[in-house]
Amino acid sequence: MIHFQHALDAWGTPDFERVLKEEIARLDPALLPLQQGLTVGSHVLDGPVGATIIHVHEDEGVIHAKVGIFYSSIIAGCSCADDPTPINENTEYCEVRFDIDRKTGMASVTLLAEG
Numbered sequence: 512m513i514h515f516q517h518a519l520d521a522w523g524t525p526d527f528e529r530v531l532k533e534e535i536a537r538l539d540p541a542l543l544p545l546q547q548g549l550t551v552g553s554h555v556l557d558g559p560v561g562a563t564i565i566h567v568h569e570d571e572g573v574i575h576a577k578v579g580i581f582y583s584s585i586i587a588g589c590s591c592a593d594d595p596t597p598i599n600e601n602t603e604y605c606e607v608r609f610d611i612d613r614k615t616g617m618a619s620v621t622l623l624a625e626g
Contacts, residue, residue: 512617513542515609519616522574528564531576531609535562544622545582548605552584556600565606574611577623579604 518531536559545555561581568575583600606625611618 513538513609513620514616515611515618516616519574519611519613522569522613528567531564531567531578532562535578535580535609536560540582543580543620544607545580545603545605547622548580548607549584549603550605550625551601551603552586554585554587555603556583556585558583569613572613574609574613576609576611577606578609579606 515531515534518527518534521527521530538560540555540557540560543560545560549555559582563579563581565577565579567577582603584603585598585600606623608621608623609618610621
Protein backbone atom coordinates (compact mmCIF):
# COMPACT_ATOMS: atom_id res chain seq x y z
CA MET A 512 0.00 0.00 0.00
CA ILE A 513 1.40 3.37 -1.02
CA HIS A 514 0.58 6.45 1.03
CA PHE A 515 1.93 9.87 0.06
CA GLN A 516 0.71 12.02 2.95
CA HIS A 517 3.62 14.47 2.86
CA ALA A 518 3.28 14.97 -0.91
CA LEU A 519 -0.45 15.48 -0.48
CA ASP A 520 0.25 18.11 2.20
CA ALA A 521 2.67 19.83 -0.20
CA TRP A 522 0.28 19.77 -3.20
CA GLY A 523 -0.04 23.24 -4.72
CA THR A 524 3.26 24.46 -3.25
CA PRO A 525 6.70 24.79 -4.88
CA ASP A 526 7.88 21.90 -2.66
CA PHE A 527 5.49 19.29 -4.09
CA GLU A 528 7.87 17.67 -6.58
CA ARG A 529 10.76 17.53 -4.09
CA VAL A 530 8.54 16.00 -1.40
CA LEU A 531 7.06 13.45 -3.83
CA LYS A 532 10.56 12.40 -4.96
CA GLU A 533 11.62 11.96 -1.33
CA GLU A 534 8.56 9.82 -0.57
CA ILE A 535 9.15 7.67 -3.65
CA ALA A 536 12.78 7.16 -2.61
CA ARG A 537 11.60 5.87 0.79
CA LEU A 538 9.15 3.36 -0.71
CA ASP A 539 9.76 -0.35 -0.45
CA PRO A 540 10.86 -1.17 -4.03
CA ALA A 541 8.61 -4.25 -3.92
CA LEU A 542 5.63 -1.86 -4.12
CA LEU A 543 6.75 -0.66 -7.57
CA PRO A 544 6.45 -2.54 -10.90
CA LEU A 545 10.22 -2.60 -11.34
CA GLN A 546 10.57 -6.24 -12.43
CA GLN A 547 8.01 -5.65 -15.20
CA GLY A 548 9.92 -2.53 -16.28
CA LEU A 549 13.28 -4.25 -16.82
CA THR A 550 14.94 -3.59 -20.17
CA VAL A 551 18.54 -4.76 -19.57
CA GLY A 552 18.72 -7.16 -16.65
CA SER A 553 16.70 -10.13 -15.53
CA HIS A 554 16.43 -9.43 -11.80
CA VAL A 555 15.84 -6.22 -9.85
CA LEU A 556 18.37 -5.55 -7.11
CA ASP A 557 17.26 -4.48 -3.67
CA GLY A 558 18.45 -0.97 -3.30
CA PRO A 559 17.48 2.64 -3.56
CA VAL A 560 15.40 4.00 -6.38
CA GLY A 561 15.67 7.47 -7.82
CA ALA A 562 12.81 9.44 -9.27
CA THR A 563 12.37 12.30 -11.68
CA ILE A 564 9.00 14.00 -12.00
CA ILE A 565 7.99 14.28 -15.65
CA HIS A 566 4.48 15.71 -15.44
CA VAL A 567 1.84 16.32 -12.78
CA HIS A 568 -1.80 17.31 -13.08
CA GLU A 569 -5.02 16.96 -11.13
CA ASP A 570 -8.52 16.01 -12.19
CA GLU A 571 -11.60 14.86 -10.31
CA GLY A 572 -9.85 14.70 -6.94
CA VAL A 573 -6.87 12.67 -8.12
CA ILE A 574 -3.29 13.88 -8.58
CA HIS A 575 -1.67 12.13 -11.55
CA ALA A 576 2.13 12.11 -11.49
CA LYS A 577 4.13 10.69 -14.39
CA VAL A 578 7.48 9.71 -12.91
CA GLY A 579 10.72 8.27 -14.27
CA ILE A 580 12.21 5.65 -11.95
CA PHE A 581 15.92 4.80 -11.91
CA TYR A 582 17.02 1.53 -10.30
CA SER A 583 19.49 -1.34 -10.70
CA SER A 584 19.33 -4.88 -12.02
CA ILE A 585 21.60 -7.82 -12.77
CA ILE A 586 21.60 -10.51 -15.41
CA ALA A 587 21.34 -13.59 -13.24
CA GLY A 588 23.54 -16.52 -14.25
CA CYS A 589 23.28 -20.11 -13.15
CA SER A 590 25.27 -19.41 -9.96
CA CYS A 591 27.50 -22.38 -10.63
CA ALA A 592 31.03 -22.30 -9.26
CA ASP A 593 32.47 -22.24 -12.79
CA ASP A 594 29.92 -19.79 -14.22
CA PRO A 595 31.96 -17.25 -16.23
CA THR A 596 29.16 -14.69 -16.19
CA PRO A 597 30.27 -11.62 -14.25
CA ILE A 598 27.71 -10.11 -11.93
CA ASN A 599 27.51 -6.52 -13.07
CA GLU A 600 24.89 -4.06 -12.03
CA ASN A 601 22.84 -2.47 -14.80
CA THR A 602 21.11 0.88 -14.62
CA GLU A 603 17.42 0.52 -15.37
CA TYR A 604 14.77 3.12 -16.12
CA CYS A 605 11.02 2.89 -16.44
CA GLU A 606 8.14 5.32 -16.33
CA VAL A 607 5.17 4.95 -14.03
CA ARG A 608 2.08 6.92 -13.17
CA PHE A 609 1.08 7.46 -9.57
CA ASP A 610 -2.60 8.26 -9.02
CA ILE A 611 -2.86 9.93 -5.62
CA ASP A 612 -6.26 10.36 -3.97
CA ARG A 613 -6.60 14.00 -2.86
CA LYS A 614 -8.62 13.07 0.24
CA THR A 615 -6.54 10.20 1.64
CA GLY A 616 -3.08 10.38 0.05
CA MET A 617 -3.41 6.71 -0.95
CA ALA A 618 -1.82 6.00 -4.31
CA SER A 619 -1.84 3.37 -6.99
CA VAL A 620 1.03 2.89 -9.41
CA THR A 621 0.90 1.82 -13.07
CA LEU A 622 3.82 0.91 -15.31
CA LEU A 623 3.62 2.97 -18.52
CA ALA A 624 4.41 1.38 -21.87
CA GLU A 625 7.57 2.45 -23.63
CA GLY A 626 7.37 4.88 -26.48
